[in-house]
Amino acid sequence: MNTLATKYDPHAVEDKWYEYWEQHELFKSVPDEREPYTIVIPPPNVTGVLHMGHMLNNTIQDILVRRARMEGKNALWVPGTDHASIATEAKVVKRLAEQGIKKRDLTREEFLKHAWAWTHEHGGVILQQLRKLGASCDWSRTAFTMDEVRSESVLRVFVDLYDKGYIYRGLRMVNWDPKAQTALSNEEVIYREEKSHLYYLKYYVEGLERLDDEEALRAQGNIIHHDERGYYAVVATTRPETIMGDTAMCINPKDPKNQWLHGRRVIVPLVGRVINVIEDRYVDIEFGTGCLKVTPAHDTNDYMLGKTHNLETIDIFNADATISEQSPLYVGMDRMACRKQIVVDLQQAGLMEKVEDYENKVGYSERNSDTAVEPRLCMQWFLKMKHFAELALPAVMNDELKFHPAKYKSTYKVWLEGIQDWCISRQLWWGHRIPAYFLPTRAGEEERFVVALTEAEALAKARQLPGFEQVQASDLRRDEDALDTWFSSWLWPISLFNGINDPGNAELTYYYPTSDLVTAPDIIFFWVARMIMAGYEYMGDMPFRNVYFTGIVRDKLGRKMSKSLGNSPDPLELIDRFGADGVRMGLMLAAPAGNDILYDDALCEQGRNFCNKIWNAFRLVKGWQVSDDAVQPAHSRVAVEWFDNVLRATMAEVKDHFSKFRLNDALMALYRLFWEDFSAWYLEIVKPGYQQPIDRATLNATLDYFDLLLRLLHPFMPFITEELWQHIAERGEGESIMHATIPAPQAADAALLAAMAQAKEVVAGVRSVRKSKNIAPRDLVTLQVVGEMNELCHDVIVKLAGLDSIDVVDAKDATAASFIVGTTEFAVPLKGNVDIAAERAKLEADLKYAEGFLASVEKKLANERFVANAPEAVVAGERKKQADAQSRIATLRAALAALDNQ
């Protein structure tokens, strides 16, 4: 009679419904009178592929947006991709290299042609993959950070911020990625602890043949080095290859060890350059020998020293970190090779005092993780951040804009309070080209430029400058640099609605501020904080009301998923194995807000099994024959009323979980509702006997419940719920569970829930007796109640426990196995098959526990201070416990006495 397979097959379902949703434009949103609910996607790298982090992140977004849609809001999820300037350019460069083409042999235009080709070839793959996951994005709005609208927005903002005086150009020490050959922002540098060496180098003191007062100096604490070649200072360094750039040696003026070096000059080893010994309190007396070599061109601190002490700056590196012509030695050699060589040379020349093992932190490029970042002095564009930090801090601190979990507030605060100017220029081609135009100047003159949206405007601006009235377009030279990718991402919630180019437009007014942002905590500075800044600068309002920070997906051993470890499963393969619903559920079960999630295939299996459970419950209900003549049995009537209240209670719980972004708790509540309450209890109660029809009232109620359960589950498991929802009743073309409503929860009848909870315990008690006594399920037994019981669920117990009757008795049968629920004793007569010793042992154990419990309660009540200080309700609660315990003890004693009378 059932034509449906016993196992749910996602393959037959998922693509079908996704196509249906798209075909009927069910993801589409246009402004109307309803309350908007908006999410903007964290745009993935346009040429990237879906990984587990995306799966988690986008599943959460889809759950939120689907739920909001079903709550009657006008829900919009805007998709898009990011051009990922440095990452994409690196990939294109690599591909060109494989074809034997060097980037520098190409013109900008030729290179961009290749980059766009690459983008079109790989671009959008990830958006197709999101469809497999079930993402309900409004695809008609798909944006790209480098499309026309977004590009214009970026340039406009650059011009605006320049005009406002927040953007400046300056010569600064920046983080340089020698592989990509571009500057990076501070946030793009990742520091890693590394095993290295501390080299102690000899810097001979110039022209010092004899120290007259050597003994006196030593007595004062000076540590003086001397060998056959003369007196020397010892400098500890981890980077001996930078000595060619040394322009001073520095000591702390208060360092007793090095007083003898005061005012002297020392000779840089191998190089032979004579440099001054300078003094600055910056130097740590305790570290190494207290002598610091100063290389202003290649270290941030040394650069600062160089500035205060007016030192010469010798840049010994080329852009690719090979040794430059400025160096007297090793020209053309790579920095790492140079380090090895110079160590050997120093040792051979007797200029190396010693070498120690050492651990230090080395900065790496976030995108070229094998490339150590080199501090480099160069001209870059910066954004002053103080103003933006002040804009962005208050709303988060006073919870107008909420972080979930809230612990990230302090991270955010600390960063904003210590914020440094943002280096926004990149020496890359793939990105938004900086709209600055340089004017022709003579050699040695200070550079002059204008900033403007278009070349025509730039020309007009230039001609207003004194001395440039006659300048021609062909004289203007546009800046070669591109902008940091995040300089476009930070506008995303605004630029998606064209809010920069067309301020105040209707869409923007309707959808902004967006509702929730779902993202990983590692981009809180890169992206989240900066979006908040841009939001207040350009909209005067927050970009989103809530930020939900997801955890990081790890393997079950807690290791971060990575390509090199090979511990990251392919998401599409997982979807193929477990179904999209199964995978979504597996991820959500393991993902409490803010906690890292330890991924295990077993979680997806659990999700898949749940799909199967739903599927089979549906098969059961669909297989029932209905008869209008059948009368609704009492147990079904109770079950229908009870389940209605369970639904109400659970819906309230789920709503509460959603309001706190506790999606895994919401899902778990629904999981248990469906599996335990609905399948194991409700359906078992109302299930008609073999080949018996079901009555109309019960069937209708059951179908209504099933429908509502599907709606509640739909945000988590969109495919199977749509499939079954379409089959559970007649639906019109274009109708979808996606737009069915999830009603607001109503108050539940607590007394009925409690009565059923007790009935469940009684049923479990009988089943336990059955199991221990090996009584087959089909053999009916009698249940005796010693005293009174709640009659509400009488028929339910009869049916589920397999009883012929429930007898209220004064004393139970001599040969019965008994159990206690609450304060009532229940017994199942066993027709002489009882193990009296075992019964006695069980009852005595129960009694002992109850007596102990009573004792603790009475001790509490005997304590005057407790009675005097505790709230009345608590004391009353203890009195109730006391009474219950006493009554239970009486029941147990009576039961034991009955046993003795055998």
Next chain:
RNA sequence: GGGUUGUUAGCUCAGUUGGUUCAGAGCAUCUGCCUUACAAGCAGAGGGUCGGCGGUUCGAAUCCGUCACAACCCACCA
């Protein structure tokens, strides 16, 4: 070096302002079942001195102190 968070059952986690039998859930485990929706299943069962120590309180998984361990973030010690 600074900051944040965590430590509850074999695993992953709940436990809201201290107080209902508060020590929970899911998974895993054990036992018995191919019972006419589902073995990707059904029924039953076991399992934790809430990281250690000390304190506050009538009462502490919950508040305070301290120690241990772990994770993450930030920071210019060569």
